[in-house]
Amino acid sequence: MVVKALRKELTELESCVLGAVWLRGPCTAYAIRCEFAESTSSYWSASSGSIYPVIKRLRALGLVSAAADPSDKRDKRVLVATARGASILRSWVRDLPAWTGKPSLDPIRSRLNFIAVLEDRAAQLDFVERAHAAARAQVHEFRRQLPTLKKTSAVEYLTNLGGLEEVEARAHWLGAVRKMLADGPILK
């Protein structure tokens, strides 16, 4: 395996796949794919068309190694993160780029910018209330699954707690938007 130089930083997806291999390995690419698919915060499709090329790149960079499983007649390959892979992962985690401190791209916030396109108060209120309801539903979803995680894994518990607090904040904010819209003039 020829190890290519890192011409630039890994993408978020590449880093997360590397992390998953480091954390769960030895395991197959398929297992990683399933984990991404089941994950609550699956912002990636994690289809075979994305995951296998990512693994290929990580292997070419010498960050992940793959060994064929002789007991399996299929093309099953067992992945492990290399020492170099762990080192790159470590600096990805540690060296927070400046943009990671900024708020994320919230699709509700994006849409609220143009709420004036909804011409009457009823339509604006309806929009805000549906977004609010969706946020509260997500809060309940997180609250439902947090207790089991608390027993299983401290890290998984904490990451899900982060998701919970984010959607709680969104729900709280939308409550304020709703109140401002109900009490004040139409937004334009």
Added chain:
Amino acid sequence: MVVKALRKELTELESCVLGAVWLRGPCTAYAIRCEFAESTSSYWSASSGSIYPVIKRLRALGLVSAAADPSDKRDKRVLVATARGASILRSWVRDLPAWTGKPSLDPIRSRLNFIAVLEDRAAQLDFVERAHAAARAQVHEFRRQLPTLKKTSAVEYLTNLGGLEEVEARAHWLGAVRKMLADGPILK
């Protein structure tokens, strides 16, 4: 101008550009570009290489119309959203897809998943504390500029309030992570 059919939904960027033209128009593509560049939540580079092709597509779809300014010797074109554009924008704002209810992709949360790669407690604590400090800095940044927005524009005030509440939640969460790490065992 031949109007193409919408073969699928607009991307978030395309919708936001359409929204900006609808809101600020008549204006040039350059003005839109500047607005995106200055925006706090600029998740897009908004370079000319992205903005002009987007405008081109929106024009081809008949959502934005462009008129040459005879008083200007340059290739200056003044953009306005068409009625069809306003209608598409309206449904983009109104019809929230299911995924918009989910928590966003938080790079800190992504990294926390693999915090075990930082091998000693000091390194883990250092990571959490730096993320915490960055979040609090962002909170102060938002708090600083909110009062002026309150007077200027209700919508801009509300969207920035949303950003503030998100980073406040993140800061609060990282405080909890810090405490758990300081009081309990190392994360793995």
Added chain:
DNA sequence: GGCTCCATGTAAGGAGTTACATGATTCA
């Protein structure tokens, strides 16, 4: 005359998406 800002674009490339394709294994 040169510098900065206004203004519009193209070209090459990368990363991720959907859709397609293949075959072994396991279990009812």
Added chain:
DNA sequence: TGAATCATGTAACTCCTTACATGGAGCC
């Protein structure tokens, strides 16, 4: 024996990115 799952991949496409290219307008 047939269906679901395990397992790996390719092909075409889209969108966005960086870098490059051009030229007028205004100002010192």
